[in-house]
Amino acid sequence: MYTVPDLREHGGADAFLRNCSSRAVLDLLTNKWVCLVIGALRPGTMRFGELRRRLDGITQKMLTQTLRELERAGLVHRDLYPSVPPKVEYSLTPLGQNVGVLMDAIRVWAEDHIDDIRNAQLAYDARANEELQPV
Template sequence: MQRPDPFNAQCPTRQVLDRIGDKWAVLILIMLDRETLRFNALRRRIENISQKMLSQTLKSLERDGLVRREVFATVPVTVEYSLTELGRTLAKTVEALTLWAESHIEAVQEAQRRYDRGGHEMN
């Protein structure tokens, strides 16, 4: 079987890459990998995400089979979000990227300072 070509505009792999390239999706995946949460709890814990963006991102993640939305018949209705098994596999990969960012942030910030000072030659 031929491997998909993500450089081709029609490649379906791009959909997944777009999803994991979205900062809100990544943050939601990390948060839901820790625990099942309600909408407002997610909104409180992820600073600066709007209600609209959280809703759109959750719907996209649910459509992709990464997030499970469970509705409970309470008054008012309770809705909880959790990762599916597929979502958990992606969350592990995202966690590795997060660990890389945490362990290399100082080098990245130094490179940014050097660049901003006009020293565009990177090592």
Template sequence: MARTETSARPCADQAQPYDVFAKACPSRSTLEHITGRWGSLTLGALSENTLRFNELRRRVDGVSEKMLSQTLHALERDGLVHREAAATNPPRVDYRLTPLGHAVAERLLALIDLVEERMPEVLAAREAYDARGGR
């Protein structure tokens, strides 16, 4: 079914139990975790390999330690990332995608590829917009 403003239903509907367009639906917060800047970049980076925290921080250029930690907690809570701590000295913590995380990352990477591929069009549109004086 195509999504339109009128087709959005509350989360309690049996025909479609989760609807991201419904204000109180828990799928909305998961979508925010996935599509936020740091969530999408973290999922993309982890799709490449299992990484330790500092490796991940270097791969996701510009993320602060605090934001990466918060992002990883949210993605772990949503079942997209698995955190494995080894009782070694010094402690070792690895992060990897769960099967659900891989499924989400696969679709997300397709979107990332599309955006990167079409950037010349985006940049041309921006330039034309700015030349018109914006709004």
């Protein structure tokens, strides 16, 4: 049986290992709002209000938290302009643009396959209900 070596010994990362720090990156990227914020920013710079209108269903608090996480991770750049009221714009960094390609592909795949997934769920639920019927 083949065992995958621990790549950390050689300067690599292995997200399958529980203590690998790359899991923190996976935790960040698997958040639905992170995926959607990055996707919304791919075309270009947006202000907070524009982002909130684009991301139907997100609360102001969640958008603020998500943007802060993304800025902290180096995926989003925040520009603050000294005006009254203050003007703040958000854009993707080169690293954010890079991961945005992946996020966009996942979003497109989800949109293209929603019917397949829903049909599979309905079929599974129907089989599960049949199995519960007494004979």
